Amino acid sequence: GQCRVVCPTGALMIKKEIDRAYEALQNKNMRVIAQIAPAVRVAIGEEFGLEPGAISMGKIVAALRKLGFDNIFDTAVGADLTVIEEAEELMDRIQKKQNTMPLFSSCCPAWFKYAEQKHPELMENVSSCRSPQQMFGAVIKEQFKRQQKDDRQNVVVAIMPCTAKKHEAARPENSRNGIRDVDIVITTQELAIMIQENGIIFNELEEEALDMPFGFTSGAGVIFGVSGGVSEAVLRYYYKERTASTLKGISYSGIRGMEGVKEATVEIDGRQVRIGVVHGLKNAESLIKKIVNGQERFDFVEVMACPGGCIGGAGQPIPQNSDVRRKRAKGIYKADNESPIKRSEDNPAVTNLYEGILQSKREILHRHENHQN
Ligand code: SF4
Numbered sequence: 001g002q003c004r005v006v007c008p009t010g011a012l013m014i015k016k017e018i019d020r021a022y023e024a025l026q027n028k029n030m031r032v033i034a035q036i037a038p039a040v041r042v043a044i045g046e047e048f049g050l051e052p053g054a055i056s057m058g059k060i061v062a063a064l065r066k067l068g069f070d071n072i073f074d075t076a077v078g079a080d081l082t083v084i085e086e087a088e089e090l091m092d093r094i095q096k097k098q099n100t101m102p103l104f105s106s107c108c109p110a111w112f113k114y115a116e117q118k119h120p121e122l123m124e125n126v127s128s129c130r131s132p133q134q135m136f137g138a139v140i141k142e143q144f145k146r147q148q149k150d151d152r153q154n155v156v157v158a159i160m161p162c163t164a165k166k167h168e169a170a171r172p173e174n175s176r177n178g179i180r181d182v183d184i185v186i187t188t189q190e191l192a193i194m195i196q197e198n199g200i201i202f203n204e205l206e207e208e209a210l211d212m213p214f215g216f217t218s219g220a221g222v223i224f225g226v227s228g229g230v231s232e233a234v235l236r237y238y239y240k241e242r243t244a245s246t247l248k249g250i251s252y253s254g255i256r257g258m259e260g261v262k263e264a265t266v267e268i269d270g271r272q273v274r275i276g277v278v279h280g281l282k283n284a285e286s287l288i289k290k291i292v293n294g295q296e297r298f299d300f301v302e303v304m305a306c307p308g309g310c311i312g313g314a315g316q317p318i319p320q321n322s323d324v325r326r327k328r329a330k331g332i333y334k335a336d337n338e339s340p341i342k343r344s345e346d347n348p349a350v351t352n353l354y355e356g357i358l359q360s361k362r363e364i365l366h367r368h369e370n371h372q373n
Contacts, residue, residue, distance in 0.1 A: 017166065018194060020184050024155045025068040031144070031152040034064050035136050037075040038225030039161040039310035040188045042331030046317040047192035048202040052324045053331030055338075058207025060159070063195050065208060073214045075158065076221025078136025079233070080344035081353070082107055083220055085129045085365050086230070087237040090300055094271065102276070102291065102298040105230050106367070107131040109168035110305035114281050119288065128366045132224060133158050133165055134174050137181035138364040142357050143213065157184045159191050161225070161313030164305070173367060187315025218347040219336030226329045227279040227309035228255040228262060230302045235275075236343045238268045247342060256333075258308055258326060261287060263298075276301040279309055 024032045041057040050056065061072050090103050106112055106127040115126055130138070137156045144154045158165065168174065169182040186194070195202055209215065220236050223229030235250045254264040255277050262277040276298040278284045284303045290296040306312040311328040312320060341347050358365070 017184055017186060018190055021157055021186055021194070024157070024184065029152055030155045031070045031148070031150075032068065032155050032157060033071040033073065033140055033144070034069045034157050034159060035073045035075045035078065035133070035140070035182075036060055036064075036159045037133070037161055037310065038079065038222045038229075038332060038335075039313060039316065039328070040159050040191070041335065042225070042311060042328045043161065043316045044188050044192055045202075046324075047189070047196075050203070051327065053327035053329075053334070055331050055335050056202075057335075058209070059202060059205040060191075061210060062205040062208040063191075063200050063202060064159075066200050066205075067194060067198060069157070071211045073136070073140065074210055074217045074221070075132050075136055075160075076217045076224065077214045077347065077349050078132030078134075078139070079107075079221035079224040080218050080347045080350045081135045081139070081365055082129050082132045082224075083230075083233040083237055083344040084350070084354075085135075086127050087234045089127055089129065090234065091238070094268075094273065094299055101125070102274075102301045103127055105300075105302045107224070107230065108164075108304045108306075108310075109162070110164040111281065111284065111303040112168075113164070114284070114305070118285075122288070130174075130365060130367055131165075131168065132221075133160065133169065133185075134181055135365050137169070137174075138176070139353060139357065140214075141176075141179070141181060142361060142364065143353075146357065147213075155183045156181065157186060158182045159186050159188070161188050161310045161316045162306075163187060163314045165315075176364075188313075189315055189317060192317065213352065214349045216341060216347050216349040217339060218341040218344055218350075219339040220342060220344045221347070222335045222339065223332055225310045226332045227304050228257070228277045228302070229309065229332070231255045231264075231275050231277050231300065233344060234300070235266060237345060258322065258329070273300070274298045278302070279304040279307055279312075281305050 024030045041055055042053050045054040045056045046052055064072050104126045106129050166185040169185050174181055220233035239246050260280055260283040264275045266273050278287050308325040312325045
């Protein structure tokens with residue numbers, strides 16, 4: 001394997017998670033459900049000789065089926081839920097003219113932990129939204145609890161570009177009644193190891209489709225994998241005009257690209273809304289300083305800890321450099337271009353959820369210190 005974790009406890013934890021995945025896959029009393037994060041599809045191919053940025057979603061689905069997963073879904077659906085919840089939260093704050101602006105994104109667990117430890121005073125500015133991984137894990141468990149006709153235990157395995165996601169899934173507030181919403185987190189590199197260990201020839205796999213009831217992916221959900229994507233997806237939600245030029249206008253507003261700090265001012269309902277996009281915690285820290293001493297004012301700040309966002313996550317294939325990351329980002333935007341659904345609220349899987357289980361359970365999408373229900 002290609003374990004990049006230096007400390008032995010970290011290495012053990014990784015070993016443990018792959019082993020736990022195998023155990024679940026072999027256990028007939030368990031239904032093993034995968035969710036695949038956006039950034040994984042444009043990077044895993046590198047482990048098998050493909051170019052960075054090649055979109056391998058269909059092959060990942062096929063590989064997971066061969067490994068014995070029962071249901072395979074796209075974390076982009078969780079991202080769509082995050083977009084809608086976060087956009088509503090932001091609009092609410094803007095309309096109430098709360099002086100606790102800006103609202104910070106909350107979906108990157110490395111940033112979240114940093115904010116908790118270094119800036120407890122900012123925590124009320126950090127969105128109450130759970131991350132796509134956690135929202136989707138909770139929704140999957142809830143949906144299967146209602147629809148399943150057997151008594152198998154549902155085990156959610158998240159395939160992530162990220163090592164911090166393992167710690168996030170294990171946090172106490174991410175369990176309900178003692179059961180984790182996401183049971184196991186496997187990184188892109190670890191999935192590649194599993195594929196190799198099982199003798200699956202990745203490049204020869206026929207592409208396969210995601211499963212219902214969540215088998216739809218929006219472009220807005222997929223661009224979460226790259227820095228600026230959360231902001232762009234949220235802006236799509238606000239601009240109700242469904243024209244190609246609206247989408248283009250948003251993409252040119254200044255939130256795309258690989259610079260460490262990006263800023264954009266957009267008009268929403270006659271208001272000037274200021275958006276900041278940073279990747280790298282150092283960049284976040286210097287932006288926070290400017291906000292605190294009044295040099296800068298923002299309504300929304302998106303923070304991702306890794307260079308370029310999740311495409312540059314620590315669980316992604318190596319080597320990583322700016323060229324590789326640029327190509328992966330291109331793959332993400334290509335997947336967006338190719339998606340017939342651009343906006344989170346247009347995803348039928350998402351509409352069904354809001355009309356279904358979320359009608360009475362919307363709170364499972366938000367952070368609560370002690371998640372009990
Ligand atoms: Fe994980 Fe990095 Fe993405 Fe944050 S930016 S969620 S640490 S991969």
